[in-house]
Amino acid sequence: MAQTFLDSNELVLNMGPQHPSTHGVLRVILKLDGERVNGTECVVGYLHRGVEKIAENRTYQMFAPYVDRMDYVASISNGLGYVLAVEKLINVETTPRAQVVRVILTELNRIASHLLWLGTHALDVGAITPLFYTLREREEILKIFENYCGARLTTHAFRIGGLQYELYEGFEREVIAFCDWFMPKVAEYEELLTNNRIWRDRLVGVGILNAADCKRYGVTGPVLRAAGVKWDIRKALPYSGYEKYEFDIPVGTNADTYDRYLVRMEEMRQSIRIVRQAVGAIPEGPIMAKVPKVLKPPVGEAYVSIEAPKGELGYFIVSDGSINPYRLRVRPPSLINLQALDQMVKGALVADVVAIIGTLDIVLGEIDR
Amino acid sequence: MIPLLKKIFLVDLFQGLWVTFRNQHPKHIYTEQYPIQRPKVAERYRGAPRLNINPDNGETLCISCDLCAKACPENLIVVTSVRNEQTKRKDLTTFTYDTSRCMFCGLCEDACPVDALELTQDFELASYTREGLIWDRQMLEEGPKPTQYKA
Amino acid sequence: MAAEPWDDDLTRALAQQFGNRVERYATYLGQKFLVAEMAAVRDIIEFLKLEAEFDYLVDLTAVDYPNRPKRFEVVYILYSFARNERVRIKCSVAESERPLSVACVHATADWMEREVFDMFGIEFAEHPDLKRLLMPDDWQGFPLRRDVSILAMDNRWVKENLGIESGQ
Numbered sequence: 173m174a175q176t177f178l179d180s181n182e183l184v185l186n187m188g189p190q191h192p193s194t195h196g197v198l199r200v201i202l203k204l205d206g207e208r209v210n211g212t213e214c215v216v217g218y219l220h221r222g223v224e225k226i227a228e229n230r231t232y233q234m235f236a237p238y239v240d241r242m243d244y245v246a247s248i249s250n251g252l253g254y255v256l257a258v259e260k261l262i263n264v265e266t267t268p269r270a271q272v273v274r275v276i277l278t279e280l281n282r283i284a285s286h287l288l289w290l291g292t293h294a295l296d297v298g299a300i301t302p303l304f305y306t307l308r309e310r311e312e313i314l315k316i317f318e319n320y321c322g323a324r325l326t327t328h329a330f331r332i333g334g335l336q337y338e339l340y341e342g343f344e345r346e347v348i349a350f351c352d353w354f355m356p357k358v359a360e361y362e363e364l365l366t367n368n369r370i371w372r373d374r375l376v377g378v379g380i381l382n383a384a385d386c387k388r389y390g391v392t393g394p395v396l397r398a399a400g401v402k403w404d405i406r407k408a409l410p411y412s413g414y415e416k417y418e419f420d421i422p423v424g425t426n427a428d429t430y431d432r433y434l435v436r437m438e439e440m441r442q443s444i445r446i447v448r449q450a451v452g453a454i455p456e457g458p459i460m461a462k463v464p465k466v467l468k469p470p471v472g473e474a475y476v477s478i479e480a481p482k483g484e485l486g487y488f489i490v491s492d493g494s495i496n497p498y499r500l501r502v503r504p505p506s507l508i509n510l511q512a513l514d515q516m517v518k519g520a521l522v523a524d525v526v527a528i529i530g531t532l533d534i535v536l537g538e539i540d541r
Numbered sequence: 542m543i544p545l546l547k548k549i550f551l552v553d554l555f556q557g558l559w560v561t562f563r564n565q566h567p568k569h570i571y572t573e574q575y576p577i578q579r580p581k582v583a584e585r586y587r588g589a590p591r592l593n594i595n596p597d598n599g600e601t602l603c604i605s606c607d608l609c610a611k612a613c614p615e616n617l618i619v620v621t622s623v624r625n626e627q628t629k630r631k632d633l634t635t636f637t638y639d640t641s642r643c644m645f646c647g648l649c650e651d652a653c654p655v656d657a658l659e660l661t662q663d664f665e666l667a668s669y670t671r672e673g674l675i676w677d678r679q680m681l682e683e684g685p686k687p688t689q690y691k692a
Numbered sequence: 693m694a695a696e697p698w699d700d701d702l703t704r705a706l707a708q709q710f711g712n713r714v715e716r717y718a719t720y721l722g723q724k725f726l727v728a729e730m731a732a733v734r735d736i737i738e739f740l741k742l743e744a745e746f747d748y749l750v751d752l753t754a755v756d757y758p759n760r761p762k763r764f765e766v767v768y769i770l771y772s773f774a775r776n777e778r779v780r781i782k783c784s785v786a787e788s789e790r791p792l793s794v795a796c797v798h799a800t801a802d803w804m805e806r807e808v809f810d811m812f813g814i815e816f817a818e819h820p821d822l823k824r825l826l827m828p829d830d831w832q833g834f835p836l837r838r839d840v841s842i843l844a845m846d847n848r849w850v851k852e853n854l855g856i857e858s859g860q
């Protein structure tokens with residue numbers, strides 16, 4: 173019969189590692205039945221630099237700049253997690269002033285990260301315009317970082333025990349000006365995308381990952397919240413004084429790509445809310461707690477995690493009492509979120525794979541470390 | 542009924558186009574025409590390293606204490622010195638700084654007790670050779686001299 | 693600061709279920725952990741998931757102590773959304789031993805175990821597809837073991853691939 177002539181084998185297609193929509197060097201092997209995806213396999217590690225091994229050969233202070241290079245889109249979050257973990261290990265709490273400044277910078281960094289996500293995600297799905305606008309707004313945040321610590325991306329802004337740099341003249345004014353200027357911009361993105369028919373057609377109902385699956389795969393961050401789980405480490409296990417700020421955790425209902433978009437948009441607004449509260453209440457005082465110059469944490473181990481823009485970013489540090497960490501493990505949110513890709517793309521179309529990788533908001537520097 | 546009309550008249554499309562149109566104004570231009578128009582970087586910018594000299598007598602401020610080399614995670618600074626018998630201090634002989642491996646983290650400049658080593662606002666560090674990225678004392682004191690383009 | 697004993701309803705329930713298969717309950721810096729024997733870990737994690745709502749495996753990693761009789765320590769970090777609580781489970785594993793995979797309990801353990809295998813060479817029994825995750829498939833050795841030096845790895849790579857002395 174005619175049908176037996178038709179070869180209905182699975183087609184194996186390599187997406188990446190140079191495919192632009194994989195946001196770096198991710199390689200996804202797709203098993204296709206026509207346009208449908210039957211299964212995937214991710215090949216990661218092209219960007220592996222052995223961060224955990226480097227840590228074993230550096231002192232605690234020396235290792236701090238390296239964490240910026242994992243999730244280079246949100247380097248300040250990485251730095252915050254690291255310094256908090258070491259501070260936990262040596263049982264020191266930083267000064268109130270340093271805490272507030274840390275919160276401001278981290279929240280600005282969250283916005284910057286979400287902006288880059290929004291721009292590139294929209295670009296993947298076919299909307300070019302938002303990328304230009306989001307990069308423009310991100311530029312303003314990076315300028316604040318540059319003025320504060322002298323670097324835009326790999327900031328190395330925090331030190332163990334506090335901050336290295338005092339605030340510069342006009343920091344508060346600049347941050348408030350940014351907040352005022354930025355809020356209408358979020359509305360502008362929403363105007364461009366939220367009701368856009370193409371955007372909705374490409375995102376609604378695509379890449380559903382419900383709450384139970386999220387927990388099974390250990391998925392955290394906006395992806396988990398879009399599935400309706402109201403969980404944010406900033407609220408659940410507050411660190412760095414987050415319990416003092418008023419903000420909401422946005423949640424979605426449909427657990428699809430579109431809801432994740434809405435959740436992240438709302439998160440940007442909530443971050444602005446936190447920044448506003450924090451800028452108004454920067455206490456006076458020292459920016460550095462008392463920390464010995466040669467850092468030798470007592471023998472022991474600690475796990476500290478923070479809510480990075482991508483999910484739970486954790487540091488597990490084992491100290492043997494020497495100046496180098498005995499073992500430092502990073503729990504990268506991107507890597508663990510990426511694991512759910514297989515579940516999300518099963519049965520979807522090839523074009524949806526691009527949208528789903530975009531919605532996971534992965535950074536390969538962090539996946540491969 | 543209204544959603545249908547909205548669909549027919551492409552309301553969402555025009556909404557988006559209106560946003561694009563609003564952003565057409567030249568005051569929204571953000572692109573820098575780089576080689577001609579040079580950006581002004583922040584005062585604290587961590588760029589090319591510089592070994593400061595005393596402006597009065599042209600002597601180096603560096604006291605060859607080697608703290609910067611010890612603070613550097615990448616181990617890329619090499620300081621050598623000889624002991625001066627008259628002043629009982631160390632005189633700097635060579636200072637090598639490998640910018641190709643530097644990550645401009647600023648730990649060396651924080652460690653320097655006399656503010657001799659500093660990361661400056663120069664950001665054009667490219668070189669045609671690998672050796673050109675390894676800076677010696679003279680280069681560190683003079684700073685890079687990038688070609689300046691005029692419009 | 694030394695580790696303090698940890699004693700509450702959860703430890704009592706665990707003690708009742710597992711008896712002396714759990715060697716120690718303790719907290720350090722306010723973080724709870726328990727040390728169990730290797731063979732019991734999967735049961736403990738399953739018990740915690742079903743009976744105590746520890747439904748999220750945060751992290752799974754290993755630490756290498758070359759001087760101990762049982763060389764590796766595998767660390768599991770669990771979190772419960774309902775209790776808002778984190779617990780660490782540790783077990784010692786000798787080089788020749790194969791701990792049971794927990795991928796059937798928490799799907800997220802799949803890649804984490806692959807990474808531990810990749811970096812330490814600990815093989816997990818009953819793992820669905822145990823192969824290297826980050827390092828190239830043909831890589832020799834396990835980079836995160838304490839006795840592997842970065843410099844030696846570097847020099848070997850340069851020698852093999854570029855045919856020169858690396859000079860580091």
Ligand code: SF4
Nearest residue numbers: 613643644646647649
């Ligand atoms: S900036 Fe950092 S990497 Fe560069 S020389 Fe100084 S300490 Fe070393």
Ligand code: SF4
Nearest residue numbers: 603604606607609653
């Ligand atoms: S720390 Fe400063 S004074 Fe000491 S060797 Fe380095 S540059 Fe010279």
